[in-house]
Amino acid sequence: MIPAAFEYLRAHTADEAFAFLQQHGAEARVLAGGQSLIPAMRFRLARPAVLVDINSLNDLSYIRVDAKSLAIGAIARDADVERAPWIADRRWSLIHDASRVVADPVVRQMGTVVGSLCHNDPAGDWTAVALAARAAVVVRGKSGNRQVGIDDFLVDSFTTATGEGEMALGVVFPMPDDRTAGSYQKMERKVGDFATAAAAVQVSMNDDGTIRSAGVALSAAGPCAVRVDAAERLLAGQKPGEELIRAASDAAWHRSAPQADLRGSVDYKKHLAGVLVARGLRQALARLGVQA
Amino acid sequence: MKVHVKVNGISYEREVEPRALLAYFLREDCGLTGTHVGCDTSSCGCCVVVMDGERAVKSCSMFAVQADGHEILTVEGLADGGRLHALQQGFWDQHGLQCGYCTPGMLLTSYALLRHNATPSEADIREGLAGNLCRCTGYQNIVKAVQQAAGALRESVGAS
Numbered sequence: 001m002i003p004a005a006f007e008y009l010r011a012h013t014a015d016e017a018f019a020f021l022q023q024h025g026a027e028a029r030v031l032a033g034g035q036s037l038i039p040a041m042r043f044r045l046a047r048p049a050v051l052v053d054i055n056s057l058n059d060l061s062y063i064r065v066d067a068k069s070l071a072i073g074a075i076a077r078d079a080d081v082e083r084a085p086w087i088a089d090r091r092w093s094l095i096h097d098a099s100r101v102v103a104d105p106v107v108r109q110m111g112t113v114v115g116s117l118c119h120n121d122p123a124g125d126w127t128a129v130a131l132a133a134r135a136a137v138v139v140r141g142k143s144g145n146r147q148v149g150i151d152d153f154l155v156d157s158f159t160t161a162t163g164e165g166e167m168a169l170g171v172v173f174p175m176p177d178d179r180t181a182g183s184y185q186k187m188e189r190k191v192g193d194f195a196t197a198a199a200a201v202q203v204s205m206n207d208d209g210t211i212r213s214a215g216v217a218l219s220a221a222g223p224c225a226v227r228v229d230a231a232e233r234l235l236a237g238q239k240p241g242e243e244l245i246r247a248a249s250d251a252a253w254h255r256s257a258p259q260a261d262l263r264g265s266v267d268y269k270k271h272l273a274g275v276l277v278a279r280g281l282r283q284a285l286a287r288l289g290v291q292a
Numbered sequence: 293m294k295v296h297v298k299v300n301g302i303s304y305e306r307e308v309e310p311r312a313l314l315a316y317f318l319r320e321d322c323g324l325t326g327t328h329v330g331c332d333t334s335s336c337g338c339c340v341v342v343m344d345g346e347r348a349v350k351s352c353s354m355f356a357v358q359a360d361g362h363e364i365l366t367v368e369g370l371a372d373g374g375r376l377h378a379l380q381q382g383f384w385d386q387h388g389l390q391c392g393y394c395t396p397g398m399l400l401t402s403y404a405l406l407r408h409n410a411t412p413s414e415a416d417i418r419e420g421l422a423g424n425l426c427r428c429t430g431y432q433n434i435v436k437a438v439q440q441a442a443g444a445l446r447e448s449v450g451a452s
Contacts, residue, residue, distance in 0.1 A: 001332055008293065008310030008357050031358075038313075038353045039333050051310070055358060079347075083408070104423030106340055106401055109347045110354065191422040192335060 003041035010053045014169065017054050018140055022165040024050045030167055031055070032075050032115040035107045052167075060169060070095070070173040074115070078108035090287050094182025094202045095173070098129045101184065104192035117150075118168050120224050122157050122259075123194035127225035129184060130171065132200035132215035137162075138169045145169065157223040179205040179212075181287035185276040186219075189263060195220045196263040197272035199252065201280035203235070205288055211235050216248065216280075218273050220263075221256035228255045231277065240292035245281050252277035295360040299324065300369025308356045314349075315339040317356035318366060326367035326396050327351060330425070337424030340397040341366050348404035350423075365403070367396035378444040379403060379437070388437035390428035397424050402438045410449075412442060 009028075011017030021028050029048035031037060032055065040046040054060065060073035065086050072081065082099040086092065102108055102116070102125045116126040117137060129135075131154070136147040139162055153161045162168055176182075182202035186195045198219040204212045214235040216228040230251035238244050256273035260266045285292045296305045299322055306321045318327045318341070330338030334353040341351045342365040351364075370377040379399050382388065389395045398421065405412060405420040412420065417438045418431070426434060 002313070002316075003311045005309065005311055008355070010357070010360075031355075034355075034358070035334060035350075035353055038355070041311075042313075042333065053358065100419075104337075105420050106337055106348050106350055106423035107334060107353075109404075110349055 001042040003038070004044060004047045006041075006048055007050045008053065009050060010056060012056055014054075014057055014060065014140070014167075017052050017057065018167060020050070020052045021167055022142070024052075025164045028052055028165075030074075030115075030118070032118075033077065033111040034115075035103065035111040036115070036119045036121065054167075062170075065175075067175065069175050071170055072113050072173075073170045074168060075112055076114070078102050078111045078113060078116075079105070081113060082108065090181045091176040091178070092182075093284070093287055094129055094133055094184055094200055097182070097184035098125050098186075098200070101125065101186050101188070107192065114168050114171050117153065117171060118160055118162060120154055120156075120158055120160050121194065122222065122224055123198075123220040124225065125184070125186065125195065125198060125219060127154055128198055128200040128217040128219035130173075131217035131225055131227045132182065132202045133173050133176075134215060135171050135173045137171050139166055140169050141166045147172065151227060154224045159224075176202065177204055179207075179288060181284045182215075183280040183283035183287070185280045185283070187272050187276065194263075197221065197256070197258070197269045197276055199273065199276035199280045201277065201284050203281065203284045203288065205290065209290070210237055210239050212237075214248075214281075216252065216277060218252060218256055218277070220269065221258050221273050226255055226257075228252050228277065230255065235281075240281075240285050240290055242292065245278050245292055248281060249274040249278040293357060295356055297322075297356070297359045297361075298363045300364075300366060306356075310355060310357050312356045314341070314351035314354045314356045314359050314364075317359070318351060318364070321356075324366050324368050328393055328396055330393065330397075335425070336394070337397040337401060337421075338394050340400045340424065342400050342404050346404060346407050348401045365400065367399055370399060370403070377403075378441040378448070379406075381444065382437035382439075382441035383434070386433045386437040386440055388429065388434045389426075394424060394426045394428075398426065398434055402441065405438070406442055406445060410442065410446060412438070414439070 330336035
């Protein structure tokens with residue numbers, strides 16, 4: 001299982017990478033961590049004629065937190081997110097949870113958050129996380145950089161809003177307020193497997209004990225990760241409780257449209273989607289000291 | 293294209309196709325067959341090597357051209373002359389292998405693990421090795437081997 005031959009271009013600056021991509025258009029793919037792309041090339045599921053290697057672009061390896069956001073560059077590794085000094089802050093608990101269950105610990109040494117978003121696997125982890133946390137992807141195009149909201153970025157299985165000759169430079173997660181926590185719940189058959197089902201949840205509370213806003217998303221529940229709008233709407237403004245969690249869980253069951261495969265039947269995966277959203281909500285609320 | 297990779301402290305300059313994977317470069321171009329290829333699809337961890345002294349990577353899922361200008365540590369580079377590395381000694385003493393096929397990957401993943409965490413708990417070791425599959429040992433003795441090595445390395449640091 002050796003990949004088909006390709007032309008290898010190593011970029012030394014983001015400008016050079018962009019120029020390579022502009023020159024080769026649909027023929028070219030960006031090589032970041034390569035932990036999805038290289039196996040896909042080995043199976044000949046992907047046969048790019050040109051690979052533009054961006055691993056030398058050290059200025060895209062940043063993981064930066066400031067007052068407004070968390071910004072992760074295109075070659076920041078999953079393992080570096082997992083080890084970030086601020087990651088234990090409960091506001092980032094959704095991202096922290098996910099950073100520990102993406103693939104396996106060795107794959108995470110190379111794999112990148114942005115690469116995972118760009119790959120947009122139906123059962124990817126970071127896509128659901130980005131939806132629940134309302135992230136945006138920074139895309140470089142001919143007319144400069146633009147931020148694409150994650151809902152618009154994730155177009156379909158293995159398809160994003162990044163156009164021909166364009167490249168994703170990073171992802172931006174808005175800074176959650178103090179009364180925010182999340183949870184990532186993933187069911188996998190074994191370590192390193194893709195999710196049988198997964199739920200990403202992030203909850204912000206008001207001072208009066210009601211939920212100010214919630215992000216709820218599912219992975220392995222359709223062609224690509226999906227936002228459970230109905231659950232987000234019904235949670236907002238309400239006091240957490242068993243009935244509310246059940247209603248959100250039911251909304252997830254309705255929203256989930258998985259495909260049957262070796263990991264499970266449609267019924268099983270839909271059931272899991274509901275269960276995992278309920279677990280995620282309970283854990284996020286518990287992290288905020290809220291009983292539900 | 294030409295690549296220049298330092299493997300176990302020795303420079304190798306070789307002409308490779310861009311599609312050559314690092315695992316095959318090490319085995320066939322450098323003659324270092326201690327790096328094993330198991331699943332060939334980044335699942336099993338047999339092919340793990342350490343890049344630039346601290347990052348464990350699955351060499352079946354990385355191109356040799358990506359290692360150009362980098363340093364790679366393979367199982368052949370662990371022992372110091374005739375003296376086994378603390379991890380190798382641990383696997384020996386604790387019977388951390390049976391068939392030995394997964395062992396190079398186990399050793400190199402553990403090496404990077406201990407670089408990042410000199411005092412791992414049993415859970416840390418089990419989690420850290422979760423990307424390396426072994427079909428013989430049931431993992432128990434592998435965990436003991438890494439615990440022994442962690443202790444030995446701490447002592448040697450303390451003694452020096």
